[in-house]
Amino acid sequence: MSFLVETRIVTADEDGMRLDRWFKTHFPDLAFGHLQKLLRSGQVRVDGGRAKTNDRLAKDQSIRVPPLPKSEQGASNPHIATKRSVQAEKDAEFIRSLILHEDKDVLVINKPHGLAVQGGSGTERHVDGMLAALAGPDGEKPRLVHRLDRDTSGVLVLAKTRKAASELGAIFRTRSARKIYWALVKGVPSPKQGRISLFLSKQLGMDGEKVRVMKHGDEEAVHSITYYSLVDRAANSVSWLSLKPVTGRTHQLRAHTAHIGHPIIGDPKYGEAMENIPEELPKKLHLHARRITLPHPRGGTLDVTAPLPPHMRQSFDILGFDSSAYDPIVDAPED
Numbered sequence: 001m002s003f004l005v006e007t008r009i010v011t012a013d014e015d016g017m018r019l020d021r022w023f024k025t026h027f028p029d030l031a032f033g034h035l036q037k038l039l040r041s042g043q044v045r046v047d048g049g050r051a052k053t054n055d056r057l058a059k060d061q062s063i064r065v066p067p068l069p070k071s072e073q074g075a076s077n078p079h080i081a082t083k084r085s086v087q088a089e090k091d092a093e094f095i096r097s098l099i100l101h102e103d104k105d106v107l108v109i110n111k112p113h114g115l116a117v118q119g120g121s122g123t124e125r126h127v128d129g130m131l132a133a134l135a136g137p138d139g140e141k142p143r144l145v146h147r148l149d150r151d152t153s154g155v156l157v158l159a160k161t162r163k164a165a166s167e168l169g170a171i172f173r174t175r176s177a178r179k180i181y182w183a184l185v186k187g188v189p190s191p192k193q194g195r196i197s198l199f200l201s202k203q204l205g206m207d208g209e210k211v212r213v214m215k216h217g218d219e220e221a222v223h224s225i226t227y228y229s230l231v232d233r234a235a236n237s238v239s240w241l242s243l244k245p246v247t248g249r250t251h252q253l254r255a256h257t258a259h260i261g262h263p264i265i266g267d268p269k270y271g272e273a274m275e276n277i278p279e280e281l282p283k284k285l286h287l288h289a290r291r292i293t294l295p296h297p298r299g300g301t302l303d304v305t306a307p308l309p310p311h312m313r314q315s316f317d318i319l320g321f322d323s324s325a326y327d328p329i330v331d332a333p334e335d
Contacts, residue, residue: 006065010057013162016169019046020053021143022063025162028132030068032119038066056173091130101304105164105297106157107134107142110306113153113284117144127156146172149251151266153309154181154289157302167297172248177294180329181243181253182231182308184286184315185262186274188239192230193328196256200224200249210269211251213259224249226256227332234319237276238265242290242329253287265315280318282311290327 014022023035036053038044044051045064057063098109109127111117116126128144135141142158145168157177159165171177199221200211214221225246232240239262243253251270257263258270265277265286291305308316308323316323 004067008063008065010059010061010063011162012059013166014057015059016166016173017057017143017162018053019044019051019055019057019063022057024128025143027065027068056169088133092133095127095130095134100155100306101302105160106168106302107160108292108302108304109156109158111148111153111156111289113151113309113311116150117147117156131158145169146177146248148289149254149285149287151285152181152287152289153312154306155179155292155304156289157292157294157304164297168294171294175246175248177292178334179245179248179289180291180327181245182288182290182312183241183243183253183257184265184281184312184319185239185241185257186237186265186271186277187262188233188236189228189230189241189260189262193332194228194260195333196224196226196228196260198224198256198259200252200255202250208269209250211249211255213255222249223247224252224256225335226253227329228257229327229329229332231325231327231329232321234278234321237278238281238319240316240319240321242327244329244332246335278318281315284311286312286315288312 008026010022020032020035023030035044039051039053042050043064043066046055046057047061095109098111099107100110101108111127116123118128119126131141131143140161142160143162143165145157145159145165148154148156157168159168199214199216199218201214201218201220201222202209202211227244227246229242230239231242241257241262245252254264254267254270258267263271265274265281266284288308289306291303293301293303296302
């Protein structure tokens with residue numbers, strides 16, 4: 001273990017970066033759980049004050065870095081080093097197989113269902129952990145600028161440089177990114193098009209992290225807005241909805257569709273008894289980040305669409321839905 005306390009200054013390229021991602025960039029071998037313990041105990045400080053993992057950094061802020069353990073991942077053990085090299089090659093090959101768009105600044109992938117974006121309790125394999133395998137000669141690796149739930153598939157945008165990460169982070173924070181999701185839900189909503197506006201609060205319970213509907217003014221309640229539109233239906237049992245979230249709250253689309261009485265098929269947290277649903281539909285979450293449109297850091301517009309994951313393609317075929325159909329949500333308002 002190093003016994004030195006360091007103070008590091010946030011650079012212009014790191015302005016707007018989350019604190020946990022800053023640590024992942026500078027100390028890639030530091031476990032997320034260990035970082036949380038350091039934060040809870042006040043050993044990590046930002047401008048002298050306590051901080052949280054999701055705090056956003058600003059240029060010229062100072063970060064107190066306490067003594068950290070040296071990596072024990074076998075730098076002097078050729079066998080372990082070889083295993084890590086082989087795994088890195090597999091990770092790089094896997095991520096490359098998911099690429100939808102790539103240029104000098106931006107990488108966009110089609111995240112599979114069931115793959116976590118970031119590490120957490122009990123999560124060993126995740127997108128963020130595999131990105132080190134794509135590091136360039138300068139050691140820079142692609143960075144996360146937004147998230148998707150583990151069981152939500154689809155478009156995930158990554159920044160290839162610190163500067164791009166800062167600019168893309170600002171784009172997502174200011175809601176300049178336009179997102180369209182596809183979902184299969186129970187029943188048929190009425191009206192066929194609408195706006196869902198709720199106050200939500202993120203809470204921890206026996207079933208893990210979950211958001212609950214709150215009243216305006218309740219402590220920690222945040223406003224959330226989603227536009228939805230019916231694209232197609234299978235009798236009265238299942239609907240294909242296109243969703244356009246204006247805000248980006250945790251589990252927003254899952255909570256919103258459940259609140260109006262039409263939970264997403266395969267959702268164990270916000271769903272309910274799925275009677276009258278075809279039994280042959282896969283028992284997986286049917287929520288897909290279909291398309292994203294946002295300003296490109298170098299100018300112009302980035303517009304990327306992700307094909308359906310295998311389990312949703314199977315369900316579309318079973319229900320007779322045509323994924324090439326016109327998507328009416330495109331014309332929905334942006335606020």
